[in-house]
Amino acid sequence: MSDTGSSNGKQKSKVHPSGDDRYVALDRTMKRFHNEKDALLEVLHSAQETFGYLSEELLFYISNHLHVPLSQVYGVATFYHLFTFEPQGKHNCIVCTGTACHVKGSSEIVEKMSAVLSIPVGKTTEDGLFSLSTARCLGCCGLAPVAVINGEIQGKATPETIAKKVGLILADEMVVQDQEEAG
Amino acid sequence: MSRDKLDQIAEKEQARQSQFDKRVHCCISTACLSAGAGRTIQTLRDSVDAAPTGDEVEVVQTGCMGLCSRGPLVRVQEKSGEEVYYADVDSECAEELVAKTVSWDQAEAKQQELSPELQAVRDRLETARKKRSLKKHILSPDLPFFTKQFKVVLRDVGYVDPEKLEDYLAHGGYEALHKVLTEMSPEQVCDEMLRSGLRGRGGAGFPTGLKWGFVRREESDVKYVVVNGDEGDPGAYMDRTVMEDNPHQVLEGMMIAAYAVGANHGYFYIRAEYPIAVDRIRGAIRAARRHGILGKSVLGTDFSYNADVRIGAGAFVCGEETALMHSIEGKRGVPRMRPPYPSTSGLWGKPTVINNVETLASVPAIIKNGADWYAQIGTEKSKGTKVFALAGQLTNTGLIEVPMGITLREIVYEIGGDVPGDAEFKAAQTGGPSGGCIPNTHMDTPVDYESLQELGSIMGSGGLVIIDSTTSMPEFARFFMDFCVDESCGKCVPCRVGTVQIRTLLDKIIDGRGEPEDLDDLEVLCQLVRSTSLCGLGQSTPNPVLSTLRFFRQEYEALIPSSV
Numbered sequence: 116m117s118d119t120g121s122s123n124g125k126q127k128s129k130v131h132p133s134g135d136d137r138y139v140a141l142d143r144t145m146k147r148f149h150n151e152k153d154a155l156l157e158v159l160h161s162a163q164e165t166f167g168y169l170s171e172e173l174l175f176y177i178s179n180h181l182h183v184p185l186s187q188v189y190g191v192a193t194f195y196h197l198f199t200f201e202p203q204g205k206h207n208c209i210v211c212t213g214t215a216c217h218v219k220g221s222s223e224i225v226e227k228m229s230a231v232l233s234i235p236v237g238k239t240t241e242d243g244l245f246s247l248s249t250a251r252c253l254g255c256c257g258l259a260p261v262a263v264i265n266g267e268i269q270g271k272a273t274p275e276t277i278a279k280k281v282g283l284i285l286a287d288e289m290v291v292q293d294q295e296e297a298g
Numbered sequence: 299m300s301r302d303k304l305d306q307i308a309e310k311e312q313a314r315q316s317q318f319d320k321r322v323h324c325c326i327s328t329a330c331l332s333a334g335a336g337r338t339i340q341t342l343r344d345s346v347d348a349a350p351t352g353d354e355v356e357v358v359q360t361g362c363m364g365l366c367s368r369g370p371l372v373r374v375q376e377k378s379g380e381e382v383y384y385a386d387v388d389s390e391c392a393e394e395l396v397a398k399t400v401s402w403d404q405a406e407a408k409q410q411e412l413s414p415e416l417q418a419v420r421d422r423l424e425t426a427r428k429k430r431s432l433k434k435h436i437l438s439p440d441l442p443f444f445t446k447q448f449k450v451v452l453r454d455v456g457y458v459d460p461e462k463l464e465d466y467l468a469h470g471g472y473e474a475l476h477k478v479l480t481e482m483s484p485e486q487v488c489d490e491m492l493r494s495g496l497r498g499r500g501g502a503g504f505p506t507g508l509k510w511g512f513v514r515r516e517e518s519d520v521k522y523v524v525v526n527g528d529e530g531d532p533g534a535y536m537d538r539t540v541m542e543d544n545p546h547q548v549l550e551g552m553m554i555a556a557y558a559v560g561a562n563h564g565y566f567y568i569r570a571e572y573p574i575a576v577d578r579i580r581g582a583i584r585a586a587r588r589h590g591i592l593g594k595s596v597l598g599t600d601f602s603y604n605a606d607v608r609i610g611a612g613a614f615v616c617g618e619e620t621a622l623m624h625s626i627e628g629k630r631g632v633p634r635m636r637p638p639y640p641s642t643s644g645l646w647g648k649p650t651v652i653n654n655v656e657t658l659a660s661v662p663a664i665i666k667n668g669a670d671w672y673a674q675i676g677t678e679k680s681k682g683t684k685v686f687a688l689a690g691q692l693t694n695t696g697l698i699e700v701p702m703g704i705t706l707r708e709i710v711y712e713i714g715g716d717v718p719g720d721a722e723f724k725a726a727q728t729g730g731p732s733g734g735c736i737p738n739t740h741m742d743t744p745v746d747y748e749s750l751q752e753l754g755s756i757m758g759s760g761g762l763v764i765i766d767s768t769t770s771m772p773e774f775a776r777f778f779m780d781f782c783v784d785e786s787c788g789k790c791v792p793c794r795v796g797t798v799q800i801r802t803l804l805d806k807i808i809d810g811r812g813e814p815e816d817l818d819d820l821e822v823l824c825q826l827v828r829s830t831s832l833c834g835l836g837q838s839t840p841n842p843v844l845s846t847l848r849f850f851r852q853e854y855e856a857l858i859p860s861s862v
């Protein structure tokens with residue numbers, strides 16, 4: 116990331132205090148840690164929580180405020196799986212691929228969902244409606260295989276039950292779209 | 299706050315609880331919740347409100363009761379202490395349960411004025427009284443699932459309300475902390491731990507008393523205690539359950555460790571995938587602060603202690619102690635060479651004790667009951683109990699705590715209730731991606747650190763996945779290798795490159811393109827990665843491959859065209 120990038124970042128950061136309210140929450144987190152460099156991970160968490168993903172602007176903003184080189188902010192953020200750098204879909208489906216779910220056939224659920232949504236794992240559909248991802252153990256191995264759709268855990272899942280749930284959500288979205296177009 | 303004040307709170311809560319004729323505990327931990335426990339507990343509450351009875355009944359939300367595959371789980375506790383467990387309690391069953399447990403009193407019924415909603419519930423209860431399906435839901439206390447267990451760490455999990463400090467106090471909470479602060483020197487605490495034989499439950503099994511002793515003897519103004527709540531094994535949730543369902547127990551253990559080594563500050567490092575655990579631990583810290591259990595003068599003594607929470611961000615390697623500390627410092631979670639060990643140079647270069655959640659959760663009970671009591675549980679070299687997340691192809695899956703030395707046979711056939719259907723028990727996987735598979739021919743192996751290691755597996759943190767004859771072992775090994783390829787931090791070559799090479803070889807074999815010498819190459823490669831990697835991740839990555847090669851070599855050979 117070059118100079119042009121960083122000037123871009125500064126420009127943006129001037130607008131924020133007045134413009135985007137979400138930066139208030141981020142500023143609060145940084146203040147709580149007295150803008151210390153050690154708080155980088157906490158600040159990244161807070162940023163992703165409020166903004167949904169870590170945009171380049173956000174990384175610049177954090178780098179400036181914590182006085183941590185951008186390369187380091189980027190290095191830390193990309194090291195951890197939890198952080199994403201792309202906007203996430205409106206709905207999401209997370210399939211557990213932990214050991215217990217694996218031995219009970221979770222890979223078939225992943226394949227099926229990938230086919231239904233026509234996206235690979237870790238991606239979002241083009242219309243921004245659905246994201247598909249995997250997780251390692253959701254802590255209900257007793258009900259394996261497990262998937263989470265919009266935060267709701269689905270135990271003893273099969274490719275069919277999950278595809279059906281997702282299909283219903285997509286159908287609802289269609290209805291909404293049609294209504295919007297019509298009215 | 300002084301001990302007396304806490305005693306008063308405890309007594310008040312005990313008195314409050316004992317006024318009830320019946321207490322109905324409903325598990326609302328993750329597995330039960332996803333099986334519908336939210337509706338169950340609401341139905342229980344409504345039914346108790348609507349039932350015509352003079353009984354005082356309290357419906358309590360609790361943590362995991364263990365038999366997660368049969369959730370939602372409910373337990374009815376009588377005043378006498380007698381208990382009955384019910385499984386698969388849906389709304390309908392919850393109504394029948396209440397209708398049949400409370401003493402039904404028609405006179406009471408006539409007096410009560412009910413809202414239309416509750417009247418409807420009452421009507422349903424009337425019908426429910428005549429049903430006959432409740433029996434099917436009763437879990438006999440004589441089930442091996444219950445009788446074979448021995449609970450130290452999980453003793454109060456599933457009984458206490460995790461969001462209520464009073465309840466923890468009423469169960470004898472913080473008595474152990476008070477005892478060490480007022481009756482024992484730090485040295486005595488370390489000795490007590492050493493004598494108890496407690497070994498680290500994070501996987502490696504290092505004697506806890508020894509570790510604490512090292513840090514105690516370090517000269518430094520600042521020392522730290524770190525709780526390792528990163529629980530990276532993908533298929534295990536012991537530590538999560540303890541943090542969520544009895545957070546004060548972990549905090550108390552952490553504080554005893556702090557006193558023993560002379561630390562005044564500590565961190566919980568919890569993985570981000572466990573938001574409820576994070577909330578509960580934070581809540582416990584706040585409650586403890588309010589009651590003078592944390593802060594400048596702990597329980598009125600001159601010991602001061604504070605704790606904070608740090609959240610992981612989804613990297614398996616951060617469970618490794620040096621990587622974890624880098625992560626707390628806000629850096630990339632990359633391991634470093636040891637020595638120096640954290641006991642001499644840990645967080646920010648200061649002497650640091652780092653212990654697993656379950657290790658610390660064992661501490662209060664050991665202090666209260668004494669090292670000798672703990673040391674008589676288990677085997678000669680592996681003392682005490684171990685919590686396992688029992689999963690995979692079994693009838694009963696869930697969370698169990700067993701004395702060390704129990705055999706796999708007892709766990710699989712008695713506690714687990716055997717493999718369902720026609721399939722056959724094939725192997726038990728312990729230790730997750732760092733562990734191995736134990737074949738059914740070694741069923742009588744006692745579960746202890748040394749025996750598992752001799753079989754090429756490890757005790758690990760407590761993941762125990764049972765696989766049946768439908769699972770192909772080479773593919774299972776590749777599943778773990780995929781995991782390690784993803785999770786290798788990339789700092790050292792043997793692990794970064796070796797894991798990819800191992801996977802490529804596995805792909806080749808599984809795709810039917812293997813050649814006879816590939817198996818030997820695989821073994822050589824595994825040994826190389828094991829002996830030259832920098833941290834525990836690389837050193838243990840080959841375990842799943844090596845152990846399946848050792849016990850299930852014929853499955854690999856069968857995949858190689860020319861060797862058959």
Ligand SMILES: Cc1cc2nc3c(=O)[nH]c(=O)nc-3n(C[C@H](O)[C@H](O)[C@H](O)COP(=O)(O)O)c2cc1C
Pocket residue numbers: 497498499500501502503504526527528529530531614615616617618619620652653654655657658759833834835
């Ligand atoms: C790759 C790797 C992952 C680890 N993951 C964990 C973990 O998730 N939880 C844990 O308590 N210990 C984990 N450990 C072990 C820790 O490094 C450390 O030994 C442990 O926290 C010490 O606590 P104990 O003595 O109480 O077991 C891991 C080690 C390695 C090498």
Ligand code: SF4
Pocket residue numbers: 615632633785786787788789790791793794831832833834835836837
């Ligand atoms: S062994 Fe693997 S995880 Fe450990 S330091 Fe080397 S590359 Fe990183």
Ligand code: FES
Pocket residue numbers: 211212213214215216217251252253254255256257259260261532533534
């Ligand atoms: S492995 Fe899927 S929930 Fe634990």
Ligand code: FES
Pocket residue numbers: 325326327328329330331361362363364365366369370371696697
């Ligand atoms: S989650 Fe309810 S019994 Fe384990």
